[in-house]
Amino acid sequence: MNKKIGILIDYDFANKHIPPYPHPVFFSYESPRRIRAILEYFKNIKLFDNNKICKLNPKLVDESILHLAHSQYYIDTIKRLSKFGSSMLSEEVYITQDTFLIAQKAVGGVIASLESVLNREVSQSFALVRPPGHHALREQSSGLCIFNNIATSIYYLRERMDYTKKIAIIDIDNHFGDGLARYFYEDPSVLYFSVHEFDFLEGDIGFITELGAGEGLGTNINFPIPINTTDQNFMEFSEILTPIITQYSPDLIIIAAGFDMYFADPIGNCLLTSKSYYEFTRYILNLSEQICDGKLVFALEGGYSLIGLPVCVHAVLRALLNESFVQPQFEQFDFSDKSKKSEFLKIKKSLTKFLQKYWKLK
Numbered sequence: 432m433n434k435k436i437g438i439l440i441d442y443d444f445a446n447k448h449i450p451p452y453p454h455p456v457f458f459s460y461e462s463p464r465r466i467r468a469i470l471e472y473f474k475n476i477k478l479f480d481n482n483k484i485c486k487l488n489p490k491l492v493d494e495s496i497l498h499l500a501h502s503q504y505y506i507d508t509i510k511r512l513s514k515f516g517s518s519m520l521s522e523e524v525y526i527t528q529d530t531f532l533i534a535q536k537a538v539g540g541v542i543a544s545l546e547s548v549l550n551r552e553v554s555q556s557f558a559l560v561r562p563p564g565h566h567a568l569r570e571q572s573s574g575l576c577i578f579n580n581i582a583t584s585i586y587y588l589r590e591r592m593d594y595t596k597k598i599a600i601i602d603i604d605n606h607f608g609d610g611l612a613r614y615f616y617e618d619p620s621v622l623y624f625s626v627h628e629f630d631f632l633e634g635d636i637g638f639i640t641e642l643g644a645g646e647g648l649g650t651n652i653n654f655p656i657p658i659n660t661t662d663q664n665f666m667e668f669s670e671i672l673t674p675i676i677t678q679y680s681p682d683l684i685i686i687a688a689g690f691d692m693y694f695a696d697p698i699g700n701c702l703l704t705s706k707s708y709y710e711f712t713r714y715i716l717n718l719s720e721q722i723c724d725g726k727l728v729f730a731l732e733g734g735y736s737l738i739g740l741p742v743c744v745h746a747v748l749r750a751l752l753n754e755s756f757v758q759p760q761f762e763q764f765d766f767s768d769k770s771k772k773s774e775f776l777k778i779k780k781s782l783t784k785f786l787q788k789y790w791k792l793k
């Protein structure tokens with residue numbers, strides 16, 4: 432098959448589910464401007480002139496598909512509040528008149544991206560959807576997320592497409608994907624590997640000791656990293672991931688692609704540049720080609736720097752296309768005094784101790 436990269440876009444993501452600002456006074460970084468910034472950037476660099484890139488459209492999903500991962504009461508709540516016109520589900524999750532539509536479309540976007548790769552219509556794909564999904568729970572919105580886009584899509588494959596093969600989710604969003612972890616904590620058919628910023632003093636959730644339960648023991652893996660992590664150390668998690676994913680041998684790899692570890696992100700506290708996202712994609716593409724015929728799908732999660740987000744998404748695409756990537760000038764920093772080498776060593780050592788019961792590690 433000739434290389435083709437599918438990009439799922441839909442202009443509703445760039446126009447709808449707008450934070451209710453300025454009245455009542457509320458500010459959210461999760462807004463249509465994120466997708467608009469990416470699409471404008473693509474237009475400027477004439478990305479769609481590249482004949483290896485093709486556009487994908489979201490699949491139309493009905494409520495019964497949402498119901499695979501969410502309770503009927505919760506689905507009805509989102510629908511009811513969208514019909515009402517506005518609401519706040521928590522301090523950060525807002526509802527507008529088009530929230531139900533767009534959250535449903537985000538699920539359809541990830542499903543279409545997965546299907547396009549599984550059907551070998553494209554080599555890899557990237558679902559540019561919002562709102563994000565990795566925190567969403569069966570009964571509850573959480574952390575800017577309404578429906579769990581990736582979990583719902585996996586249940587769709589399982590229950591509607593008779594797809595029973597193993598799936599690995601690699602979550603590189605700055606925040607621990609507690610929703611995804613909970614859905615698949617006892618499920619050995621889905622490996623969840625999360626790299627996330629962790630407050631080692633306060634103790635977030637997403638500990639290295641959360642390893643899964645029952646038959647799923649060993650298939651929930653957390654690689655917590657300290658604040659101010661830079662490009663220098665970020666990829667060190669691969670020393671743990673590579674042997675595990677190789678032994679697990681999934682048929683499909685899904686990336687929960689958050690870009691909020693970016694140095695200029697207003698929510699995350701890490702210091703990555705687009706270079707890390709390019710390197711990560713080269714690494715995971717290569718692994719996926721060795722393990723599962725390159726079946727690799729990116730689904731957008733967080734990432735709130737309107738300048739950085741388009742650059743990072745582009746870095747991923749360049750790597751998927753096997754093309755070189757030049758970092759923009761404004762990212763040329765010297766973070767060499769911020770090495771986290773000793774912290775990373777400790778994390779790898781402790782994780783290895785816990786995981787060697789389930790996996791062959793060095």
Ligand SMILES: [Zn+2]
Pocket residue numbers: 604605606689691732733734
């Ligand atoms: Zn995040």
